Amino acid sequence: MVRYAVRRLVLLIPTLLGVSIAVFLLRGLIPGDPVELMFFGQSVDQETIEIVRRDLGLDRPLPEQYLKFLLRALQGDLGTSIQSGLPVTQEILNRYPATLYLAISGTLVAIVLGVSAGVVAAIFRDRLWDTLIMAATTVGQSMPSFWLGLLLISLVSVRWGILPVMGSDSPRHLILPALTIGLITSALIARMTRSTLLEVLNEDYVRTARAKGLREMRVVLGHAMRNAALPVVTIVGLQFGNLLAGAFIVEVVFSWPGVGEMAVTAINQRDYPVIQGILLVVSSSYVIVNTAIDVLYGVLDPRVAYD
Structure with missing residues (x-):
């Protein structure tokens, strides 16, 4: 039973990694520039747009952007809200x-x-x-x-x-x-x-x-x-x-x-950091709950653990 639980927990790691990749790549499905979409309909100069793009790391190569995103997420840093200026992690924890x-x-x-x-x-x-x-x-x-x-x-x-x-x-x-x-x-x-x-x-x-x-x-x-x-x-x-x-x-x-x-x-x-942070948190929550159910199923029915 312990081996079954450990095996399910080990499989949780690549699953969460896949979730982080999927959430990160979702922004690529959005047509247009994410930063320009944030300020759509607003009078914002190009310099401000470039500053925001640099703050979000969108001026770097895609693999570097993902690694930066992953390392920050592991440290509990999901970025800063464009609208409120507060840390996204803090806002999510409040809600x-x-x-x-x-x-x-x-x-x-x-x-x-x-x-x-x-x-x-x-x-x-x-x-x-x-x-x-x-x-x-x-x-x-x-x-x-x-x-x-x-x-x-x-x-x-x-x-x-x-x-x-x-x-x-x-x-x-x-x-x-x-x-x-x-x-x-x-x-x-x-x-x-x-x-x-x-x-x-x-x-x-x-x-x-x-x-x-x-x-x-x-x-x-x-x-x-x-x-x-x-x-x-x-x-x-x-x-x-x-x-x-x-x-x-x-x-x-x-x-x-x-x-x-x-x-x-x-x-x-169009608060991109908040959207990305929420997607990561709720997707990870779903995966973790499902893993917990798998382990519980093994506890309730030991035959599952020994298969």
Whole structure:
């Protein structure tokens, strides 16, 4: 098991290196000069443009630019924001806890709703509850997060006045964005829970437990669910990584002061160092979370570690 964990952690190094290369090369896909795009529509002389280009290291050969970018990133230096003049690392660290808070809350909501719905659907297979839950998950998977967020704002905040519309001043501000994320994410978790649980319920040891006269709920939760949990854990981990890397739209809809809202603002302002820094951080977060899930999977199922 230890060897498996070490092997996964060693593989993390080239993966993160590949992420840094991809993030660095993304700017080459932007048509035109990145520095000139930053000042598009502004009255800026050529001397200022050259100074900014030199400060960003864009006047150096590409390999040298990447090495400089990588060494600075390893030291925690992601550059300086063009708009605020503050270190990008500092700005991201100020915003990242809010994104992490939202991702954790949304994931917890998704686990509670998704696993519960999946278990009920599996127990009542091909009956009314199963049909209703599967229909709801189909709607949930096809529903855009921004549309659901606006719908919740319209009903819960504007019409009923129960919760605040946007902001982050109190825990009450977290409920709607977490619910938006949780409802959509729970659809996939519910489907996966139902599918894996139905497979496990046909196993011999489950039939043996039923033959002993155990109650159905105890058979499902005490025996079947334990073995059906592994694929669900994987899905939950992947969705959590997705939320860390991509809850941008929800953050913008609810004015949640996380990295996503910061990224949208940076794109609108053409703040190139901030955009690059955010891409590197969220991509690395996704890779690290996935590696952690791989290791956890090996802990839960030792057969994976020995394959």
